[in-house]
Structure formats: C-alpha cells, structure tokens
Amino acid sequence: MTKFFNRNRMLIVLFGIVVLIALIGFSLTDRDSTTKAEQFTGDSVAVTQKAVNAPFGFIGNIFSDIIGSFSALEENEKLKEQLDMLPQLQADNERLAEENESLRESLDVSSNMDYETINASVISRSPDQWLDSFTIDKGEKDGIEEGMAVSTSEGLIGIVTRVNGNSSFIEMISTNASQNNMSVEVRHDGEAVYGNIRNFDTENNALVVENIKSQVKLETGDEVYTSGLTGAFPEGIVIGTVVEVENDEYGLSQNAHVQMNSDLNDVDTVFVLKRDPESLED
Numbered sequence: 001m002t003k004f005f006n007r008n009r010m011l012i013v014l015f016g017i018v019v020l021i022a023l024i025g026f027s028l029t030d031r032d033s034t035t036k037a038e039q040f041t042g043d044s045v046a047v048t049q050k051a052v053n054a055p056f057g058f059i060g061n062i063f064s065d066i067i068g069s070f071s072a073l074e075e076n077e078k079l080k081e082q083l084d085m086l087p088q089l090q091a092d093n094e095r096l097a098e099e100n101e102s103l104r105e106s107l108d109v110s111s112n113m114d115y116e117t118i119n120a121s122v123i124s125r126s127p128d129q130w131l132d133s134f135t136i137d138k139g140e141k142d143g144i145e146e147g148m149a150v151s152t153s154e155g156l157i158g159i160v161t162r163v164n165g166n167s168s169f170i171e172m173i174s175t176n177a178s179q180n181n182m183s184v185e186v187r188h189d190g191e192a193v194y195g196n197i198r199n200f201d202t203e204n205n206a207l208v209v210e211n212i213k214s215q216v217k218l219e220t221g222d223e224v225y226t227s228g229l230t231g232a233f234p235e236g237i238v239i240g241t242v243v244e245v246e247n248d249e250y251g252l253s254q255n256a257h258v259q260m261n262s263d264l265n266d267v268d269t270v271f272v273l274k275r276d277p278e279s280l281e282d
Contacts, residue, residue, distance in 0.1 A: 115234060117271040118142055123167065131202075131264050132175045133158075138272065139166045149226070149273045155238040155261035156226060157270060168272075173207070173239075174200040174264055184209055184239060185227040186256060188218050194227055195256065204257060205264075206243060212254040218245045224258045234273060 120142075124135035138144055140163050148160045150170050162169035173182065182197045186209070195212035212218065222242040228235025244257035 116274040118144060118274055120168075120270050120272055122267055122270065125267075131172060133161075133169060133171050134267060136168050136170060136270060136272075137166070139164045139168050141165055143274060144168050144272050149233045149237060151237055151271045151273060152262040152267060152269070153271075154263070155240060156233070157260075157262045157264075157267060159233070160272065170270070172264060173197070173260075182233065183227040183229045184258075185225045185235075186212060186218060186222050186242065187225065188216055188222045191216055193218070194229065195254075198255075201257065204244075206257040206259050207240065209256045209258055210248065210253065212256060214247065214252065214254050218242055218254060218256055220244065222256075224256070237273070 118138055120136035120138040122134050123137045126133070136150075144160060144163055146160055146163055149156060150158045150160060156173060158170045158172040160168050161171045183194060184197060185192050185194055193212055193216045195209040198208045198210045200206070201208055207224075209224065220242055224239045224242065226233040226235060226237040226239065238261060240258045240260040240262075242256045243259045246255050246257075247253070248255055
C-alpha cells in the first residue's frame with residue numbers, strides 16, 4: 001500500500017514538472033494575447049507585490065518623516081541660536097561704532113594739539129581706585145617717561161607715575177599723588193592769574209585751587225589751564241572751568257572750585273604729551 005502511494009506521488013510531481021515546462025515554453029512564444037492562466041498568474045503576483053510593498057512603503061515614509069522632523073528641529077535650533085545672538089551682534093556693532101567715532105575724535109584732537117602726543121587706550125582700572133588711577137597700553141618702548149602729562153580729548157586727566165615696557169600707570173589729578181606742586185592759570189577777561197591745586201572735593205567733584213590773588217575777581221565760567229611754572233606739566237593744557245569762587249579764611253586770596261572738563265568716570269582713549277612746545281622748537 002505504501003509503495004502505491006509513493007509511486008502516485010512521484011507521478012504527480014513529474015506531471016507537474018511537465019505542465020510547468022509546457023507553460024513556460026508556451027509563454028515564450030510570440031503571441032498577441034495572454035492566456036487566462038497567465039493573466040491570473042500576473043495579477044496574483046502584482047497583488048502579492050503590492051501587499052508586500054505596502055507595509056514597507058508605509059514604514060519607509062514613517063522613517064522619512066522622523067528624519068525630516070529631526071532635520072527641522074536641528075535647523076530650528078540653529079535659527080534660534082542665531083536669533084539669540086542678534087542682540088549681542090547689535091551691541092558689538094554699536095560698541096565698535098562708538099570706538100571708531102572715539103578714535104576719529106582722538107585723531108582730530110591729537111593733530112590739533114601743540115604738543116607731540118602718544119595716543120593710548122585704557123586697559124586696566126581698579127574699581128576701588130576708580131577715581132585715582134588707571135593703566136594704559138603704551139610704555140617705555142613707545143617713548144613714554146615718568147612725569148609726562150596725560151590728557152583726554154576734553155582736557156587734562158593725570159600724570160605718568162610708573163612706566164613699564166609695554167604699559168604705564170597713570171595717577172589722576174584728583175589724587176594727592178599728582179597734585180603736588182601743580183600750578184594752574186585762571187584766565188579772566190584776558191588776564192591770567194595763578195594758583196595751585198590744593199585737593200579734589202569728592203562731594204562736589206571739583207578741584208579746589210587756592211592762593212589766587214584777590215585783585216582780580218574771578219567769576220563762574222573762567223577757564224583754567226596748566227601754567228607750566230612748576231612740576232612736569234607743560235603750559236596751556238586745559239583743565240576745566242570755575243564753578244564757584246570764595247575768599248580764603250583770612251580774606252587775603254581767593255579759592256576757586258574747578259569742574260574738570262574730562263569725565264573721570266569715563267576714560268577710554270588718552271593722549272600722553274611727549275614734549276612741551278619749547279622742546280619741539282629745539
């Protein structure tokens with residue numbers, strides 16, 4: 001019985017192979033139309049491919065959307081960073097514009113001065129000595145020496161007290177260190193009277209000039225300059241204007257309160273006066 005079934009199974013397989021070969025040979029022949037069997041087979045294969053490709057295409061679209069979302073997020077982060085940087089960029093542009101304007105003013109001022117000047121920038125200023133001193137970026141290699149006067153575009157600001165190779169330490173005239181033996185000239189109605197700086201009044205932010213002869217009555221608005229009579233300061237550097245006049249305690253001379261033209265709180269670019277006019281003529 002088993003041999004009978006095995007023999008029939010073999011016959012069925014051989015028959016199937018013969019039919020398949022016949023169909024292949026028949027499909028390879030030149031014909032204008034397809035048979036029902038070929039149509040059924042082609043349609044079945046097409047449906048099967050569509051059914052198989054549909055989930056893969058769906059999954060592929062999901063991955064494409066996910067990748068596109070990550071790309072969009074990354075691009076949004078970059079745009080956000082650029083937007084966050086805009087205020088800083090605007091601030092930098094404004095600062096550079098102010099620095100350029102300051103440098104242009106500095107060049108104009110230095111070219112109009114009667115002294116040989118060395119332009120310098122403030123690089124260091126201690127908060128606890130804000131009204132006392134600062135450091136500039138020029139030193140001995142640039143020709144700076146101790147005792148040279150330092151001015152802003154508005155007027156005198158201090159004196160060089162220490163010099164290094166590439167930097168210098170400046171004492172402001174608001175400190176006692178730079179006021180010693182500093183003589184000034186007050187001009188009133190074309191007449192010059194002299195005095196010397198006693199101290200800096202921190203409450204009123206003004207220099208106090210004493211020993212001014214009382215024969216000439218000073219007035220508010222009179223201009224004050226360096227006299228060049230004592231100390232290392234050359235003559236004719238503007239310091240400020242008189243804002244108050246009073247007699248001394250004995251009534252023998254006058255004291256003048258002088259508001260400096262230079263802003264002690266805002267010092268950025270300065271000029272070191274290298275030589276006085278007399279040395280330039282030599």
